Amino acid sequence: MEPTALKENFKAYQKKMRAYNHAMGVLQYDFETVMPKGGAEGMGETLGILSEESYKLSVSDELRAMIAELLAQKDALDFQTRREAEELLEDIEKIEKIPMEEYVAFEKLTNKASFVWHSAKPDNDYKSFEPFLAEIIEYQKRFAKYIKPELPAYDALLDGFERGMTQAMLDPYFKNVRESLVPLIHEIGRAKQPDMSFLERPYALNKQRAFSDYLMEVMCIDRSHCSIGEVEHPFTTEFNKHDVRITTHYHEDMMHDSMYSVIHEGGHALYELHTGDDLIGSVLAGGASMGIHESQSRFYENIIGRSEPFIEYIFPKMREIFPSELTAVTPHEFFLAVNKCTPSLIRTQADELTYSLHIMVRYELEKRLIGGSLSTKDLPEAWNAMYKEYLGITVPSDREGVLQDSHWSGGMFGYFPSYSVGSAYAAQMLSSMQKELDVWNLVSTGELAPIIAWLTERIYKHGMLLKPNELVQNACGAPFDPKYYTDYLTKKFRAIYSI
Ligand SMILES: [Zn+2]
Structure with a gap:
């Protein structure tokens, strides 16, 4: 032709x-x-x-x-x-x-496994789920061999979620996380904790909705191309760059939960809204990978949204929307409260500092399960031991332990690390951005447009044209380096806890 x-x-x-x-x-x-x-x-x-x-x-x-x-x-x-x-x-x-019949059999298996997991979790019944998990792992090992026979099985699985991500990259990353953050978290555990009781006061839902509108305005999200819906578990979806949908969930007694979910999903939305026009209708439209997407949502949620300059900037408006709820609360107290660090059992409720340790535990366990050095029968014990060692907490039941996430029942091995590397990419991008922009001065005056423009140029507009490692290189002028992330967290949390 x-x-x-x-x-x-x-x-x-x-x-x-x-x-x-x-x-x-x-x-x-x-x-x-x-x-x-x-x-x-x-x-x-x-x-x-x-x-x-x-x-x-x-x-x-x-x-x-x-x-x-x-x-x-x-x-x-x-x-x-x-x-x-x-x-x-x-x-x-x-x-x-992947041979068709094996693929179909695997689909059937994960459907069944998901169904079993849905009752095993509330019933705290790991035993009923364990044989399914064992079978899923056998399939995952085989699929890894079919897809990338040249790679170790777990690397092939990681690559399926984040192109180019390997154990050689993640081992030093999690080693760094472990060595720098575990002692810090233990130290914080002995420090004086901020008061967060005012966050649990009732905040009327209609006021929270008005606050979400305000947050989206501060983030320069064009509402004629991005709507906000309400769901049980918030997510963002895009049909094309002109139609992006974010969602949130409002709780009367947890105003900050929806606040940070709007900022997080708003970060995903900005990425999609600023994809290059040339990519409209192309299979390359949209975010490059799960890890890069999370880098953007977490950049806004944690780095910007949980910073003191940002809270100082939005606080007058918050007081206007929530006059009685925020009586006698200062911006500094609010900043401390939303950065409270408490090692906890549940990954999805973890704070910024302990989050990556939850992922590290899953990474180490997946590696051993796929590598064959850990059997599914011994998994709960291994899980509980790691939570004790790294987070210093005792897991009271499998429901709050090894059964808490749905990922493994759906056959998603190799997915978890992309949540954590997203935060690490974001910290490295911040450092690079600060060489060109006075980031904190912009944030303190509510001028996020130059920050969005910086990210558009280096990340957003490229869609999937560039691969994750190329985007990091593009934004940071250097390959991925886990040091930025732990340095950022150490500095931030030492200041917050005055230690
Ligand atoms: Zn996200």
């Missing part, structure tokens, strides 16, 4: 793929937010039909032929088209490497 026509066909084909994703995304969003319970069956059926069609599009002979023809003239291709072809080819190859 003539090169221009081929390229046009290829673009049109991607648009069609995106259209299916758009339709499924809207339905998923509807399912999570406003669908009446009784609609679940019909919705499931429609989603099933659409996802089958979408799957067919992603592995069709037509697409393969186009990719082959494009890559045959690779050197003459523009960068974007080449990356699109490579990305789609990689997806096809990944699907093809």
